[in-house]
Amino acid sequence: MVQPLDYIRETASQTAGPYVHIGLAPGAAGFAIFENELGRDIAGPNAAGERIRVEGRVFDGTGAPLRDVLIEVWQANAAGIHASPEDPRHGEVEEGFRGWGRVISDFDTGRFAFETVKPGAVPGRGGKPMAPHLNLWIVARGINIGLSTRMYFSDEPVANAADPVLGLIENPARWPTLIAAREERDGMALYRFDIRLQGVNETVFFDV
């Protein structure tokens, strides 16, 4: 026998279920209950940097779009700083910038869309910068534990090529699953980013 290690164990995940909107986006469930529904505005009014829009869908293994998915976005500001005390530079973040938001897919079409500012490069491990990216966390009915992925930007080819996380992907054919394609619409940068849970072109998901 040896001394016990007195750690306790993480609580197990369970699916967010089909009615996740009640708890996390009640307006979408069809009723107003909170004065302040959290996660509606990722960047806030004062954030520096380029305003962007992201649109996409999340597909299952049959190719059908999920119409009940909820995605959380977590990102740095345009200077690459997170609004979190764990970031040593967090005091420099703009007033009202949280860098976090919630997005749900349309109940009929499965389309999701959100607006934010394009993040800057973020310091990575060993001093290597990480290319600008959004961290995405995906939950829905049928997803037993939230799926983590990243969205990178097609107009950052040099930074993407040097990104230490993209560099971990052994099969280069899977890279494009994490890179959103930029276009312009009505004078605003629009990025298209579809997520495939399974099958051909399955998105790269991370164990973070």
Add this chain to the structure above:
Amino acid sequence: MTGSEFFQRDRTLHPPALTPNYKTSVKRSPQHALLSLECSMSEMTGPRFGHGDLGPLDNDLIRNYAHGGEPVGERIVVHGRVLDETGRPVPGTLVEFWQANAGGRYRHKKDTYLAPIDPNFGGCGRTLTDAEGRYHFRTVKPGAYPWRNWVNNWRPAHIHFSVFGTGFAQRLITQMYFEGDPLIPHCPILAAIPDREALAQLIAPLDLNASIPLDSLAYKFDIVLRGRRSTLFENRLEGN
């Protein structure tokens, strides 16, 4: 604690992505192995919330959607602590919860179960943990309800929980079940958890000491998030 990494997640206690008896998982489960990432700033940081984000009734589901009356059902208090794997409390973190009403019906436009909507029950709330990681809220006990999986599956009574912690890699959604519920052994969603102790950790015991005499029963539900490494001979993120 700034800048310290999380313990590796023990995925053997979590349900895997593919659990065929929970049918919806079959086509919503990735087939490639997850790509393991060492913590970077993107995972070690996470959003913070304050009391200014919340309303005064947000942790009282008996009153936060009352329209001239109170919801029907067994009145309960749910309380507990949010801890990390070292046993340390996680203070000031956002805890959100949602549930069906006492008849097993959700206030959601996609729920068509024949049990009635309760005009005085919304079914969601949220709160921040205190300095010792404690949280509590008041509600009515949710009912069991049938769902389309096999022809006669019923969800045990449960409350959904969403918890943040201090870094986005701690993000967790789970469900709390009630001690003594005979549906627990029959639920394919619960059975997706491969580890018996991990499953038992989702079942809240009745806590008579926390009940309110002549008013409400109480259940205790502690939530454990991933731990952070101490800084003994730590690899520094910026390089050694």
